[in-house]
Amino acid sequence: xxxxxGIRFYWELIKKHWLMSLIIIALSVxxxxxxxxxxxxxxxxxxxxxxxxxxxxxxxxxxIGTPFFVADPFxxxxxxxxxxxxxxxVVRRLGLNIVVKEKPANARVSFxxxxxxxxxxxxxxxxxxxxxxxxxxxxxxxxxxGKFGEPTAVENWSFTVYAEGLNPGDSVSINxxxxxxVAGGLAGSVGVLMEGPTEIMDIMVSAETPEKAAMLTxxxxxxxxxxxxxxxxxxxxxxxxxxxxxxAEMRHELDSMGDxxxxxxxxxxxxxxxxxxxxxxxxxxxxEKERTEINTSLEILKRxxxxxxxxxxxxxxxxxxxxxEMDLITLKNERAKLASVYxxxxxxxxxxxxxxxxxxQSIVANRIALYENKRRExxxxxxxxxxxxxxxxxxxxxxxxxxxxxxxxxxVYSSLLKNLYEIRMNENQQTGVVVMVDTALPNPYPIQxxxxxxxxxxxxxxxxxxxxxxxILEALDVSTKSKAELERLAGATCLSIIPRTTESESSRAxxxxxxxxxALSLDYTPxxxxxxxxxxxxxxxxxxxxxxxxxxxxxxxxMGKRVLLVDSDMRKPRLHDLFxxxxxxxxxxxxxxxxxxxxxxxxxxxxxxxxxxxxxxxxSVLLSKENLEKTFGGLADKFEYMIMDSPPVLPVVxxxxxxxxASGVLLVARYGxxxxxxxxxxxxxxxxxxxxxxxxxFNDVPLEVKRYTGKxxxxxxxxxxxxxxxx
Numbered sequence: 200x201x202x203x204x205g206i207r208f209y210w211e212l213i214k215k216h217w218l219m220s221l222i223i224i225a226l227s228v229x230x231x232x233x234x235x236x237x238x239x240x241x242x243x244x245x246x247x248x249x250x251x252x253x254x255x256x257x258x259x260x261x262x263i264g265t266p267f268f269v270a271d272p273f274x275x276x277x278x279x280x281x282x283x284x285x286x287x288x289v290v291r292r293l294g295l296n297i298v299v300k301e302k303p304a305n306a307r308v309s310f311x312x313x314x315x316x317x318x319x320x321x322x323x324x325x326x327x328x329x330x331x332x333x334x335x336x337x338x339x340x341x342x343x344x345g346k347f348g349e350p351t352a353v354e355n356w357s358f359t360v361y362a363e364g365l366n367p368g369d370s371v372s373i374n375x376x377x378x379x380x381v382a383g384g385l386a387g388s389v390g391v392l393m394e395g396p397t398e399i400m401d402i403m404v405s406a407e408t409p410e411k412a413a414m415l416t417x418x419x420x421x422x423x424x425x426x427x428x429x430x431x432x433x434x435x436x437x438x439x440x441x442x443x444x445x446x447a448e449m450r451h452e453l454d455s456m457g458d459x460x461x462x463x464x465x466x467x468x469x470x471x472x473x474x475x476x477x478x479x480x481x482x483x484x485x486x487e488k489e490r491t492e493i494n495t496s497l498e499i500l501k502r503x504x505x506x507x508x509x510x511x512x513x514x515x516x517x518x519x520x521x522x523x524e525m526d527l528i529t530l531k532n533e534r535a536k537l538a539s540v541y542x543x544x545x546x547x548x549x550x551x552x553x554x555x556x557x558x559x560q561s562i563v564a565n566r567i568a569l570y571e572n573k574r575r576e577x578x579x580x581x582x583x584x585x586x587x588x589x590x591x592x593x594x595x596x597x598x599x600x601x602x603x604x605x606x607x608x609x610x611v612y613s614s615l616l617k618n619l620y621e622i623r624m625n626e627n628q629q630t631g632v633v634v635m636v637d638t639a640l641p642n643p644y645p646i647q648x649x650x651x652x653x654x655x656x657x658x659x660x661x662x663x664x665x666x667x668x669x670x671i672l673e674a675l676d677v678s679t680k681s682k683a684e685l686e687r688l689a690g691a692t693c694l695s696i697i698p699r700t701t702e703s704e705s706s707r708a709x710x711x712x713x714x715x716x717x718a719l720s721l722d723y724t725p726x727x728x729x730x731x732x733x734x735x736x737x738x739x740x741x742x743x744x745x746x747x748x749x750x751x752x753x754x755x756x757x758m759g760k761r762v763l764l765v766d767s768d769m770r771k772p773r774l775h776d777l778f779x780x781x782x783x784x785x786x787x788x789x790x791x792x793x794x795x796x797x798x799x800x801x802x803x804x805x806x807x808x809x810x811x812x813x814x815x816x817x818x819s820v821l822l823s824k825e826n827l828e829k830t831f832g833g834l835a836d837k838f839e840y841m842i843m844d845s846p847p848v849l850p851v852v853x854x855x856x857x858x859x860x861a862s863g864v865l866l867v868a869r870y871g872x873x874x875x876x877x878x879x880x881x882x883x884x885x886x887x888x889x890x891x892x893x894x895x896x897f898n899d900v901p902l903e904v905k906r907y908t909g910k911x912x913x914x915x916x917x918x919x920x921x922x923x924x925x926x
Contacts, residue, residue: 224661231657240645244416286382306364409641416639424633488607507563516568694894718754729835738877772811785812790821858890
C-alpha cells in the first residue's frame with residue numbers, strides 16, 4: 200500500500216533540492232532584470248477626448264427616419280481611431296515619413312504638412328540651405344525650391360520645412376519613406392480605452408521618448424477630430440444639395456396649388472360645412488399631411504437608392520427587420536476594425552463592402568415597400584372619408600381636398616426647411632464633435648519595460664521551473680525512498696527504520712531505540728537451532744550493513760544475549776576499524792584451517808568479534824556450507840546469536856552462499872541511495888539460493904521523513920539540525 204504524500208513530503212523535497220531551486224530562481228530573476236535593462240524604454244502619451252456623436256447625427260436626421268444617416272456606434276469610432284486613415288493623416292501632418300540622415304551638429308530641422316501620393320515609393324534627397332530659402336536635390340539635380348516655413352512643391356509631393364541653426368550652403372540629407380508603411384507601424388502603437396458607457400475615450404500612443412509620445416498622442420486626437428469634422432461636412436454638403444433641390448420643387452408645386460386654391464375659392468365662394476362634415480375634412484387634412492410626408496420620404500429614398508427602389512417592386516415587405524439592421528452594424532464594425540490592418544483593395548475588405556452594400560439595399564428596399572403599402576392604406580382611408588361627404592357639393596369637396604393638401608405640404612416644407620438650416624449651420628461650424636478634455640503631457644515613467652513586474656514574473660517563473668525541475672529529478676530518481684515501496688520491492692516486511700544519526704543526542708537515542716526494536720523483532724522470530732545465525736547484507740556497497748550488524752549486536756547484548764559478531768566480508772572487511780581491533784588473524788584464517796576460533800576471536804565491550812582476516816584470493820571458496828557448519832557448528836553452547844556482516848549480494852556470490860547456510864538474512868537498503876531494481880534483484884537472488892529472508896532494514900532515513908514522535912527525545916540541538924544545511 201502506497202504511503203500518502205502530504206505537505207511534509209513535498210516540504211522535504213524542497214529542502215532536499217533547495218540549492219538547485221535557489222539557483223534557478225536567482226537565474227530567472229537575473230535574466231528578467233537583465234532583459235528589462237537591455238530593453239529600450241517605451242513611453243506612452245494619453246489624451247482624453249469626448250465624442251458627441253448625438254450632435255453629429257442630429258442634424259443629419261430627416262423625416263424619413265432611416266438608419267443610414269446615423270453615425271456609426273462608438274466601437275466603430277474606436278476602430279476608426281486605430282485605422283490607417285488617421286495614422287496616415289498623422290504621418291503627413293508631422294512628416295514622420297521623412298528621416299533626417301545627416302545634418303550640421305547644432306541644426307534642427309522638422310517637416311510638417313507633407314502631402315505625398317499613396318503610391319509614392321520614397322527616395323533620398325538633399326536639402327541645401329540658402330538663407331531663408333532652400334533647394335531640394337536628387338541625384339545632383341535640383342527638383343524643387345522653396346522658403347523655410349512655407350509650403351514647397353517637389354516633383355509630385357509637397358511639404359513645409361522649419362529649420363534652426365542652418366547657415367547658407369549647409370546641406371541636410373533626408374530619406375523619404377512610403378507613407379503607408381510608416382502609418383502601418385504607427386497604427387500598431389495606438390490604443391483606445393472607453394470609459395464605460397460614456398462618451399469619454401482615452402487615446403494612447405507609444406513612442407521611444409516621452410516628448411514624442413505626447414506629441415503623437417495630441418496629433419492623433421487633432422487629426423481624428425478634423426477627420427470627423429470633414430466627414431460631417433461632406434455628408435452635410437451632400438444632404439444639403441439634395442434638400443435644396445427637393446425644397447425648390449416643393450415650393451413650386453405648393454405655389455401652383457395655392458394659386459389654384461385661391462382661384463377656386465374666388466369662383467365658388469366661401470361655404471360653411473356642417474359640424475360632421477368639418478370633422479371629416481379635418482381628418483382628411485391629417486391624412487393628407489401623412490401622405491405628403493410618406494411621399495417625400497419615398498422620393499428621397501428613390502433618389503438615393505434607385506436600385507433598392509427597383510428591388511422593392513418584387514418583394515413582400517417584412518415589418519420586423521431590426522435583426523438585419525443589427526447585422527449591418529456588425530458588418531460595419533468588422534469592416535472598420537479590418538480597415539486598420541488592410542488596405543481598401545484587400546479581398547477581405549472588398550468582400551465586406553459587397554456584403555454591406557447588399558444588406559443596405561435589402562433593408563432600404565424593404566423600407567420602401569413598407570412605405571408603398573402605407574401609402575396605399577392611406578389612399579383607401581382617404582377615399583373612404585371622401586365617400587362620407589355626400590352632403591357637400593362636389594366643387595366644395597374639391598376645394599377642401601386641395602386646401603388640405605396645401606396645408607400638409609406647407610407643414611412638411613417647413614420641417615424640411617428647418618432641417619436645411621440646421622445642416623447649413625453644421626456645415627459651416629468650425630468646432631467638431633470631438634472635444635479634447637485632457638491633452639497629453641510628457642510622462643517620464645516608461646510603460647515598458649516594467650522592471651518590478653518583470654522581476655516578479657521572473658521570480659514566479661523561477662519558482663515554477665524549480666518545482667518542475669524537482670519533480671523531474673524525482674521522476675528520474677530510481678532510489679528507494681518509501682517503506683511501503685521497499686517492502687513491495689523486496690517482498691518482505693521492513694523490521695526497522697534506522698534514522699540518520701548526527702551529533703545530536705536525540706538522533707543517537709532514536710537510532711538506539713530503532714536497533715532495540717530490530718533486535719526484539721529478531722528475537723521473536725521463530726528460528727530453528729540453538730545458534731541463531733543472522734546474515735546482514737545489502738544490494739551494493741555503502742548501504743550501511745556493517746553499521747547495522749554492529750547495532751544489532753549491541754542491542755542483543757543489551758537484552759542479555761550472548762552474541763558473536765563475524766566480519767564475513769573478507770574482500771572489504773570493516774568491523775575491525777569500528778572496534779579499533781587488528782584485521783588479522785580473522786575469519787579467512789579460520790575457514791582456511793590455519794587458526795582456531797579461540798585464536799581469531801577477541802572480545803571488545805562484551806561483544807565477541809571475529810575480524811575479516813587476511814584477504815584471500817577467492818573468498819567464495821571458503822564459504823561452502825560444509826566448511827561453515829564444520830567451523831561454527833560447535834559454538835551453539837557458547838553463543839545464542841551469530842551476526843555475520845556479509846558482502847553485498849549483487850557484486851559477488853559470497854552473500855548468497857552465506858545466506859544459504861545462515862538461519863536467516865536481513866537485507867539492508869539505504870534511503871535515497873539504493874536503487875529500486877537493485878533491491879528486487881538482490882531479494883530474488885537470495886530466495887533463489889534457498890536463503891530465508893527475514894526482512895529488510897531501511898537505513899539512514901532522515902529524521903523528519905521517519906516522523907518520529909520525537910518530543911521525548913528532542914532537544915534544542917535537534918531543532919537546529921532539522922533546518923541547517925545538509926552536507
